[in-house]
Amino acid sequence: MADDAILVINAGSSSLKFALFDRSAEPARIAGGKVERIGRGACLRASRAGEAATEIPLAPDAAQVEALDAALAWLDANANGAKPGVVGHRVVHGGMDFIAPARIDDDVLERLGRLDPLAPLHQPYNLAAIRRLRERHPGLAQVACFDTAFHAHWPDRARRFALPRALHDAGVRRYGFHGLSYEYLSGEVARIAPAARRCVFAHLGSGASVCAVRDGISLDCSLGFTALDGLPMGTRCGPLDPGVPFHLLRTTAMDAAAIERMLYHDSGLAGVSGIGADMRDLLASAAPASREAVDLFVYHCARQVASMAVALGGLDTLVFAGGIGENAAPVRAAICALLALLGVRLDASANARGDAEIGAADGAVRVLVVPTDEEIVIARACNGIRASGRDNGSEPGTPEVDS
Template identity: 65%
Template sequence: MSAVLLVVNAGSSSLKFAVFEAGERLSRLGGGQVERIGRGPRLRAVRPSETARLLPLPADAGQAQALDAMLHWFDAEFGERRLAIVGHRVVHGGIAYTAPVPVDDAVLARLEALDPIVPLHQPYNLAAIRRLRDRAPRVPQLACFDTAFHSRWPDVARRFALPRALHDAGVRRYGFHGLSYEYLAGEARRLEPDARRVVIAHLGSGASVCAVDGGRSIDCSLGFTALDGLPMGTRCGPLDPGVAFHLLRGDGATPASVEKMLYQDCGLLGVSGISADMRELLASPAAEAREAIDLFAYHCTRQIAAMAAALGGIDALVFSGGIGENAAPVRERICAPLGFLGIALDAAANARNGERIGGGRVPVRVVPTDEEVVIARACRDALAAA
């Protein structure tokens, strides 16, 4: 009986999954996602060359029900195949885990301790692992970390200017979106083989910018938590720590209420007062929408320039993510001030979301990311090692 492997990316409001042939070529056999978990979710699943199927779930279905629906679809489509391994995206590996690791009770306990650092991600990543372990106790589970790709930063990029004891205890910059950056760095080397110093902008509802030198991450706009670096859909981005103290002095403020506000009420949504969705803001005539877009683009420009400085120059710029791949006006705003780095856009190629949109000395690429295949490769390697 031929074997397959399953890749799971579980979040607070969505669940993505993919099925691969468990062989050297890693042929993708199908996959899908559940969106709007807890708010009228639907499971959209598809096999290659087939029409996508939409399967309704109860309006109040949570993550556990979404995972059960995914497994029901998997059993119906691949029940005759042996499930060899399940690979999971886990956002934070902390100091301990800088490469994919098989999950056991001790690993889960160490990862749970990181829940407060990334509260919108880690608890849901780990809950999916637990449920899959319960449903398929004999199938190995592999945790693949968003922080791992950034684990070889130089000390000057890793360290805050805090007492050394805090750094040694783990209060340091980690960087995130690493599974996406690992894939994009590989694609950049394939598409622009002469480009050693690459800046990658992963721009979506979560957004960041990464400096890659010879395929290796040396810095990223995200730091200790997923709040830093850039304004995002609902997250604040760079913030003077004194603002948090100021907010905590307000009437009725608590650490939990301030944290919720910084994660869920800021960013594009907070500035515009309209939406966290860049598509809605670009379509809006409101001045507040324009202010939110301009603020986002300004910070992206600043971070790209900062990453180029960390690299000592730039040989290629890559855009990815929902905004990076599809929002031509945003890419135009971001790149317009970067002529001093040799970055200029081909207006026509940018408008049609072309694969190569640079018109200056530095190549500019639009590359869709694929975190699932990075996890699938790690699963393949784990099976081979076993």
């Protein structure tokens, strides 16, 4: 069979997701899966579309390269002869330069590597998968799709820190993340709720953020310069007074590397609870520290939704997505209870069932649960970049919105 498929890769530090799509105008999923617990007894779980999943344990010390090789081997054996002609990658940080999908060459890869310090949990692993595929299949076209690109047209007041202008000009600015998810959710809401104009999307999972989208355009996001900001997450701290790291440097034996590791790996839900980062475990636990972690998460989510309503000039639609947003009904209920002053009201039964629409009929804000799909966004981008011939990741932007 000709190389007529699109392979999508989302490579992280401890997991790797993959999906194979056909090359139709609206790509259809052929097969896919994920490898979890990389470096800690990884297991591949994969299936063809519409079929039951197969689980294949990997070597106990399997790293990301071995996880990618296992995924490719499974596709070779199980994709009914479909072969990728292009590979699309989720790349978390595009910096100032990349505001659209980019065909990957040596120059693009080198420029993206400079951004590793801004997303150390993601960027190095995103790029490692690209490099591995270039080694194995040097002639295979690869495309980078950026989590920051959806936020490329923010107004200056959302983009800028109150720091000296030279730092802003050098790239110390707010970028926003989870843009591939927000791009998908924006399209889905336009389809299912076409009257929605002022939307707040809450992408809540082990990584979590909230985004303000008006008429399909991102105006602000809780994530900023790095993937640490905005909300407490599974292991990341969320909002933090910048004086705290200085205090720790002065008063403890921690150096900058130790503080960075703590903020990325030992904080968030795991750090507060002392139990772990999984919201399911925290909700099931009777330990006071677990309740404190959940309450902290809920409080900051509600605060961020309210702040995004200010960015939008009002709120007519609230959308929950991500592993927590799609599945944790108690968390949705607690967040919405704090947002009653904005007219948010839940239908308790619909929320408990996990319906697609969970807002009360007499509420002023429509409340939806929309499963996100970053992989289809990447597959569409691969189709689009091939059709348009764009390959540098830059394009004329939507005008900035100031009102």
